[in-house]
Amino acid sequence: MATKENGTDGKKPGRVIDGPTNPMVTPLLNDLYQFTMAYAYWKAGKQSARSVFDLYFRKNPFGGEYTIFAGLEECIKFLANFNLTDEEIDFVRDSLPGCEEAFCDYLRGLDCSDIEVYAISEGSVVFPKVPLLRIEGPVAVVQLLETPFLNLINYASLVATNAARHRFVAGKSKLLLEFGARRAQCFCFVYGNIEMEENVIFVGLLLCCYNYGSNVAAGKLFGIPLRGTHSHAFVSSFMSLDEIVDKALRSSDGKSTCEDFVTLVQTCLSKIQSSSSLCGIFSETNQSELAAFTSYALAFPSAFLALVDTYDVMKSGIPNFCAVSLALNELGYKAVGIRLDSGDLAYLSTEARQFFCAIERELNVPDFGKMIITASNDLNEETVDALNKQGHEVDAFGIGTNLVTCYAQAALGCVFKLVEINNQPRIKLSEDVTKVSIPCKKRTYRLFGKEGYPLVDIMTGENEPPPKVGERLLCRHPFNESKWAYVVPQRVEELLKCYWRGNADEAREELEPLKEIRNRCIKQLENMRPDHMRRLNPTPYKVSVSAKLYDFIHFLWLNEAPVGELH
Amino acid sequence: MATKENGTDGKKPGRVIDGPTNPMVTPLLNDLYQFTMAYAYWKAGKQSARSVFDLYFRKNPFGGEYTIFAGLEECIKFLANFNLTDEEIDFVRDSLPGCEEAFCDYLRGLDCSDIEVYAISEGSVVFPKVPLLRIEGPVAVVQLLETPFLNLINYASLVATNAARHRFVAGKSKLLLEFGARRAQCFCFVYGNIEMEENVIFVGLLLCCYNYGSNVAAGKLFGIPLRGTHSHAFVSSFMSLDEIVDKALRSSDGKSTCEDFVTLVQTCLSKIQSSSSLCGIFSETNQSELAAFTSYALAFPSAFLALVDTYDVMKSGIPNFCAVSLALNELGYKAVGIRLDSGDLAYLSTEARQFFCAIERELNVPDFGKMIITASNDLNEETVDALNKQGHEVDAFGIGTNLVTCYAQAALGCVFKLVEINNQPRIKLSEDVTKVSIPCKKRTYRLFGKEGYPLVDIMTGENEPPPKVGERLLCRHPFNESKWAYVVPQRVEELLKCYWRGNADEAREELEPLKEIRNRCIKQLENMRPDHMRRLNPTPYKVSVSAKLYDFIHFLWLNEAPVGELH
Incomplete structure (x- = not known):
């Protein structure tokens, strides 16, 4: 089955869902x-009653007004592999008091050949109440899809949205690095069926513009570009420069060899110390650190990136880093930059930048001021925003815990609601209006305005004529009588497309390569009206129903409400 | 390999780590x-330098003063299966700029035969700064364990702690049900290597006194008792009692058959309606709901548990439930109870209880008032606490999202710090004192007082004599000079035990069956002094170092601190 083919390299994927059934998927x-x-x-006797369920969420996460839809591919693969083994059926029998043997026969024959799934394309910007998936089929089978589908979509969409928000606050020009492997609530990524897991965990990150990851397995499986340097432990594992035995380093062009790189580093450090504008900032730097940096540079002369805060950033880390970088420079190499993992990142990045620029100026080293400054240390949307406001010189943000655990909101509340059974529309009432479901098998459209922005999403009954470009259309709030608007769309996009129709291959959309999903996501994010996207008090995007559907909702509502109550 | 054997049934486990290597584990x-x-x-040339790392956390989660340690078994299994395939090594080579072939040969020969892991027993109550694991071995190999170990322990310990806190707030007499499958940030549980995943996800819940789960796969794999009823969709999938075709129900003793259970239900409903103290509460109940309940009872006459809030709890759900329960009662069955999933759970549970008691009294049905009332709907510690304060009649709490995602705090900040290399103690300084590491290869002890409570944990150098029962011992705060206490322990427990020593089986602790881990957890939680456990302003449990270790920490600190700075 395709992994790389379906990965970031953009090749047309094989139809991965036709691969062999994975015994782990149950x-x-x-x-x-x-x-x-x-x-x-x-x-x-109603196991085969034809039912329609909508999967949707009620509220955008992270206090925002948009969500990124992800997890669809997993759902489709789950359908393709849906199968209960005899052993599993035995367990179900034992779990159900009084279970008849004939029911086990029924379970034995179950598959998803009679299921139809319509979905919004993965990577789309989506909004509350609009179905992400519409699942149709025998009610007993569709119900067995509820928990897996919710599981697969909840986290994937949540983490994708989180990543998109990080990109938004960091700005387009910054690098974003995923550092979350150690804090993820999941180890499955490697233990699990790697193809099935593809979308769930990392597509979320990828499709929302993270540039690099640190997770090696992710890099291998999905072609995510990797970045990584060293930890504090590496620095403190060294005692002194004496530990370095092999001191030779070939020059970048391979033409000469410096036999004692350690002494070259020490010479460079003295040079910095004796420079008029640099002296006074530090006296003696930490020798463990200098040894660690020197060792690391000997291992990676063309990719030297150092963590500079093990002892003291400005008094030790930065001068040591610069000494090693200058030594590399003499051999024709260019250091990559530094990582800051503690302290006032705005202040330290600014100080570090000034120091780099001073070296460029004083010691006449071109581009030395352009060192990449990476910041990490429990970063999240708020801290990046605060750094922006304070002013900083950070080029790259490494985000771990807050990205992968979605620390600010660890779950997206997707729900799975029956909207029709045997052609009878169903509504779920609640005292809380936001929890009332929108009945009927529906179609959904996105209407675009003159400027190209999406204006409103509208849900209609299945058999209503679609909205037409240039034609005025009444869009009503599904539950609030006084909220409505006339819209004249300049473009109309139907949102739900068929991604699964039993085993009929021809009739459904192809699962897309990661790259296309990512591109869609970036494009749709860029195409949103800015006031929906801002961090502070964003304008809610409007989600509406047709006049006909509105009337029908309220007709059902009155019929279903308890007698004698006015809703 | 053992799953059930190592599960909750308490059998002595096989040494599961000796099983075949799992190709998914990498x-x-x-x-x-x-x-x-x-x-x-x-x-x-220092890849084999003998290093000692401590894995610990800095702060208890959820604003509490204790943590439950979980995830150890996964770590030990990871060690046992540690192996890089040629393909993986190729990928590493391609990811490291300038990587020499000889390094690949080195990677090819890597295993954990030279690693020693000492750990606190799984299921223990643990505290900040005290090492959960002490890992010793060649520095390059131990570093490769950092990310996997942190990943495996972070979430397992976090969710175990969360579950323990839920038990604490719910009280011993209540049932706790795990409902989180749809919101977990993980699907691995089923896709993954089920044995490897055992501890990570569900032991956490099990060992902390959750009574039941809803996840069928978890039930199958780990013998977790399952509970589940039906959803709102089941209720709204019915229109009327006419849909019920097969109306016959055998009596509980099998001696007779009621040919029309539907009519019996309707008769019972009329009986409730005509009862003097019950009438007036409702007029006409929802017929979809009545049909759904009746159908469900026909399927599970001995395990009838109904979700009563699809329409209106007191006007429809409860009377319908009671009608069906009374009908079951006439055939010798006993209904289990109800689930409430919305509204004011304190009020509704109290009202429902009164209604059940009134039926017991008015219609003379013994034990009808003892129906189990289950509450769900985004429950967490705070809502359960609020319900307790308000007063309620809930017997069982179903907790999903807030349990499995650890919504209140989605990550435990475990760290992995170098404390010694080549017999040289190492310290990691920081401007933030809570981030300073405690150097040296250490032993750790828990000291117990007269009343049997743990008094303090103490860390000592490896070669210091252990604390002795009845002997006065100076316990110092590791970083604060003015904080110290003399303790005379009545009992001393060494916390770190050897769980891995290369491939030498004899010398290490057995991995324990789930049941033992769970029992340890319950016992230790019960044995804590109550003021450490309370939800509001709990007293911090004291963690200390010996006088000798204290002096050594501060000697190192002075030596490592940047010249000219006073720390």
């Missing part, structure tokens, strides 16, 4: 109640 | 910098 990753319900449906 | 789940450092160590 519909048993499910809430028990999906099976108790399946049994009850089956007992009532 | 040290490539790692930050790139662990490999760049390995290369730099190797280039400097």
Whole structure:
């Protein structure tokens, strides 16, 4: 099955879902109640009742007004591999009190050949209440998809949205590095079925413009460019320059060899110390650190990037780094830059930049001022925003915990609601209006204005005529009578496309390569009206229903509400 | 390999780590910098330098003063399976600029036969700064363990702690149900190597006294007792009682059959409606709901548990539930209870209980008032606490999102610090005192007082004599000179035990069955002094160092600090 083919290199993917069934994938990753319900449906003879469910969320995460949709590919692969083994069926039987043997036969024959899934394309910017997936099929089977689909979409969409927000606050010109492997709530990525996991974890990051990752397995599997340097432990594992035995370093052009790079580094350090505008900033630098940097440069002369805060950034880390970089420079190499992992990142990055520029000026080293400054240390949207406001010289942000755990909001509340059964529309009422579901098998459209921005999403009944370009259309708030608007769309895009229709290959959309999903995401994010995207008090994007659907919702609502109550 | 054997049934486990290597497990789940450092160590000829690292956390999660340690078994299994394939080594080579072929040969020969791991027993109550694991071995190899170990321990310990806190706030007599499958940031549980995943995800929950789970795969793999009912969709999938075709129900004793259970239900509903103290609460109940409940009871007459808030709890859900329960009662069955998933759970549970008791009294149905009332709907520590303060009649709490995502704090900040290399103690300084590491290869002890409570944890140098029962001992705060205490322990427990010593089986602790880990956890939690455990302003548990270690820390600190600075 395709991994790299379906990865970032943009090649047309094979139809990965036609690959062999993975024995690890099981519909048993499910809430028990999906099976108790399946049994009850089956007992009532209505297991095959044709049902339509919508999967959607009610509120954008992170206090924002947009969400990125991800996780679809996993869902489609789950459908393709849907199968219960005899052993699993035995377990289900034992878990259901009084379970009849004939139900086990029914389970044995289950697959998703009678299921239809319409979905918004992965990587799209999406909004509350609009179905991300519309799943149609025998009610007992569709219910068995609820828990897996919610699981697969919740986190993937959440982390994709988080990554998009990081990109937004960091700005287009900065590098973003994913540093989360040690804090992720998941190890599956490597243990698991790597193809199945592709979208769930890392596409989220990728498609939202992270530039690099630190996770080697992710790099291998999905072609994510890797970045990494060294840790504090590496620095403190050295005692002194005496430890360095092999001191020789070939020059960049391979034409000569410096037999004692250590002495060259020491000479460069003295040069910095004796420079008029640089002296006074530091006296003696830490020798463990200097030894560690020198060793690291000997290992990676063409990719020297040092963590400079093990002892004292300005008094030791920066001068030591500059000494090693200058020595590399004499041999024709160019150091990459530094990483700061503690302290006032705005202040330290500015100081470091000044020091680099002073060296460029004083010691006449071209481009030395352009060293890449990477910042890490529990960064998140707020800290990056605060750094921006304070002013800084950081070129790259390494974000770990806050990216992968979605620390600011660790779950997206997707739900899976019955909207129609046996052609009868169904509504789920609630005292909390935001929890009322929108009934009917629906179509959904995005309407664009003159400037090219999306104006509003609209849901209609399945058989209503689609909105037409240039034609005035009444868009109503689904629940609030007084909220409505006439819209004349300049472009209309139908959002739900068929991604699964039983085993019929021809009739459905191809799963897209990562690169296309990523491009869609970037393009759609750029195409949003800026006031929906700002961090502070963003304007909610409007989600509406057609006049006909509005009337129908309220007709059902009145019919379903308890007698004697006015809703 | 053992799963159930190592599960909750308490059988002595096979030595699961001796099983065949799992091809999915790879040290490539790692930050790139662990490999760049390995290369730099190797280039400097110090890849085999004997190093000691401590894995610990700096702050208890969730605003509390304790943490539950989990994830150890995964780490030990990771060590046992540590192996890089040729393909993976090729990838590492391509990821390291200028990587020499001889380094690849070095990687090819790597295993954990020269690694020693000492750890606190899994399921223990643990505290900041005290090493959970002490890992000793060749520095390049130990660094390759950092990211996987942090990943495996961070989430497992976090979710275990979360579960323990839920038990604490709910009280011992309540049932706790795990409902998180749909919101977990992980699908690996089923896709992954199920044995490797055991501890990571679900032991956390199990060992902290959750009674039931909803996740079927978890139930199958780890023997977690399952609970589940039905969803709102099940209720709204029914229109009317006419849909029910097969209306017959055998009595509980199998001696008779009620040919029309539907009519029996309707009769019972009328009986409730005509009862003097019950009438007036409702007029007409929702017929979809009644049909759904009736159907569900026909499928599970001995395990009838209904979700009663699809329409209106008191006007429809409760009377419908009672009608079906009374009908079941007439056939010798006993309904289990209800689930409330919205609204004021304190109020509704109290009202429901009163209604059940009124039926018990008015209609003379023994034990009807004892129906189990389950509450769900985004529950967390705070909401359970608030319910307790308000007063409620809930018997069981179903907690999903807030349990599995650790929504209140989605990561535990474990770190992995070098404390010694080639017998030289190392310290990591920081302007932030809480970030200063405690140097040296250490032993750690828990000292218990007269009442049996743990009093203090103390770290000593490796070769110091252990604390003795009945002997006065000076316990010092590691960094604060003015904080110290003399302690006379009544019992001393050494915390770190050897769980891995290369391939030498004899010399190390057995991995324990889940049941033992769980029992340890429960016992230790019960044995804590109550003021450490309370939710509001708990007293911090004291963590100390010996006088000798204190002096040594501060000697090193002075030596390492930048010249001219007073720390």
